[in-house]
Amino acid sequence: MFDHIRIVLIETSHSGNIGSAARAMKTMGLSQLYLVSPKSVDKQSLALAAGADDIVTNAHIVSSFDEAIADCSLVIGASARLRHLQSTLLGPRECAEKISLYQGNIAIVFGRERVGLRNEELLKCHYHLTIPANPDYSSLNLAMAVQLVSYELRMAFLANKENENSLSLIEQNYPTAEQLAYFFEHTERVYQSLGFIQNQGVMQKLRRLYNRASVEENELNILHGMLSAVEKRLELLNIDS
Numbered sequence: 001m002f003d004h005i006r007i008v009l010i011e012t013s014h015s016g017n018i019g020s021a022a023r024a025m026k027t028m029g030l031s032q033l034y035l036v037s038p039k040s041v042d043k044q045s046l047a048l049a050a051g052a053d054d055i056v057t058n059a060h061i062v063s064s065f066d067e068a069i070a071d072c073s074l075v076i077g078a079s080a081r082l083r084h085l086q087s088t089l090l091g092p093r094e095c096a097e098k099i100s101l102y103q104g105n106i107a108i109v110f111g112r113e114r115v116g117l118r119n120e121e122l123l124k125c126h127y128h129l130t131i132p133a134n135p136d137y138s139s140l141n142l143a144m145a146v147q148l149v150s151y152e153l154r155m156a157f158l159a160n161k162e163n164e165n166s167l168s169l170i171e172q173n174y175p176t177a178e179q180l181a182y183f184f185e186h187t188e189r190v191y192q193s194l195g196f197i198q199n200q201g202v203m204q205k206l207r208r209l210y211n212r213a214s215v216e217e218n219e220l221n222i223l224h225g226m227l228s229a230v231e232k233r234l235e236l237l238n239i240d241s
């Protein structure tokens, strides 16, 4: 039932955490595990997975964050340190409710044990999930964070099942992470050639803006069209001069 929702673990260094995360997922009905460059997947992972070793053995192992989220149109990054991202911040319950109304592929991304998610990774997420823990000690064990988020997903799913008829699913017309990445490249290229973008700061702000706007696929096409129109005119100017 949760096949369109994947849990992505970035560069996990303790192989046991992978097993514990798999167990956490399976108890709540999730099965799609993506591992981005894990240090190792070994006996310890299988031991801690207990009966959820199928999730470990079927995990998709990929080499980059982008690869793990490429076909997802909703990407949520989990981190304990997100104060600077107020406008896109969600708690686990809100996050689960949002996800339960969504039909496209969804990634919930968890960071490294030591340093969590990098800023450039957080910028690729539409929303940011933070478990409102003790502000003086807010970092949960990776698998425990996965457990809590998966539990809320299950609760939201069960609640929706009860009022199935009163809910309409959000239409699946949002671009995938890959389509968005292509759009950001296009934006950067055009504005660089116009001399408007001279450093990465602007692109980061634009990424944040477009992600927050939840741009739909047809809207993205219009934005591409606008960029292409500017490009065409630029080419003509270059030929004339």
Ligand code: SAH
Pocket (backbone or CB within 6 Å): 077, 078, 079, 080, 081, 109, 110, 111, 112, 113, 114, 115, 116, 117, 129, 130, 131, 132, 133, 138, 139, 140, 141, 142, 145
């Ligand atoms: N020391 C790291 C914490 C890593 S814990 C740091 O300061 O960022 C490993 C992962 O578990 C985090 O990257 C995050 O994805 C998840 N996690 C742990 N505590 C969390 C919390 N309170 N809210 C949301 N995610 C959390």
